[in-house]
Amino acid sequence: MAKMHSRARGKSGSKKPFTKSKISWLRYSEEEIEQLIVKIAKSGKTGSQVGLVLRDTYGIPNVSRVLNKKMNDILEKNNLLSELPEDLQFLIKKQINIMKHMEENKNDNFAKRGLMLTESKINSLIKYYKRTDKLPKNWKYDREKAKLIVS
Numbered sequence: 168m169a170k171m172h173s174r175a176r177g178k179s180g181s182k183k184p185f186t187k188s189k190i191s192w193l194r195y196s197e198e199e200i201e202q203l204i205v206k207i208a209k210s211g212k213t214g215s216q217v218g219l220v221l222r223d224t225y226g227i228p229n230v231s232r233v234l235n236k237k238m239n240d241i242l243e244k245n246n247l248l249s250e251l252p253e254d255l256q257f258l259i260k261k262q263i264n265i266m267k268h269m270e271e272n273k274n275d276n277f278a279k280r281g282l283m284l285t286e287s288k289i290n291s292l293i294k295y296y297k298r299t300d301k302l303p304k305n306w307k308y309d310r311e312k313a314k315l316i317v318s
Contacts, residue, residue, distance in 0.1 A: 197233065200221075259289065
């Protein structure tokens with residue numbers, strides 16, 4: 168698949184296994200895994216960070232293969248999901264960092280283009296999340312108030 172704002176193809180890398188069978192060598196039960204997810208998320212980690220901790224520390228490679236549920240469904244059930252989706256939050260943080268850089272370096276044209284591309288990604292994600300009802304229809308994104316949204 169091509170990248171969003173360039174003609175380049177994506178890097179090839181490792182792929183997830185094609186078969187969706189249960190993992191037989193796992194030593195944790197489904198209830199224990201759900202409890203681990205809730206415990207790690209309560210410590211302030213996002214969904215992707217929870218997945219990394221489960222993979223690296225507990226040896227759980229893929230939550231959805233083990234539990235037949237997505238991690239966000241588990242977090243939502245326990246009211247641990249943030250108001251903003253995680254990918255949108257990180258894009259807003261990236262835009263804030265680029266804007267800080269632009270204040271110091273006004274003639275950096277590469278940063279200007281990066282800011283435009285990042286805002287384009289933010290706007291397309293907002294449109295998608297409004298369409299899928301993950302954001303309210305009247306939710307507005309303001310570049311000036313972005314620092315308040317993320318913090």
